[in-house]
Amino acid sequence: MHISYKPLLHTLVERNMRKEDLRLAAGLTTNMIANMGKGKNISMETLVRICETLNCGILDVIELEDDKME
Numbered sequence: 001m002h003i004s005y006k007p008l009l010h011t012l013v014e015r016n017m018r019k020e021d022l023r024l025a026a027g028l029t030t031n032m033i034a035n036m037g038k039g040k041n042i043s044m045e046t047l048v049r050i051c052e053t054l055n056c057g058i059l060d061v062i063e064l065e066d067d068k069m070e
Contacts, residue, residue: 004065005036008050011060026053 012022023033026049032042050061 001064001066002039003041004039004063005061007059007063008036008061011054011056015054022050022053026050 012019019033019037022028023030028046028049032046035042047058047061051058054060
């Protein structure tokens with residue numbers, strides 16, 4: 001299983017926000033945003049900061065996806 005940030009993208013669309021808007025509002029680095037775009041893990045502290053900034057729950061930011069076996 002791996003972490004997916006698809007829910008975050010949906011949350012941003014619903015709020016008419018761009019990733020750059022989130023980055024500035026939450027005080028994130030461009031590397032953090034890039035890592036999320038690549039599906040890499042980010043710290044729990046960063047996830048909490050995103051949730052606080054968006055006033056949402058963790059499931060509005062991440063979800064677990066099964067690794068597909070091909």
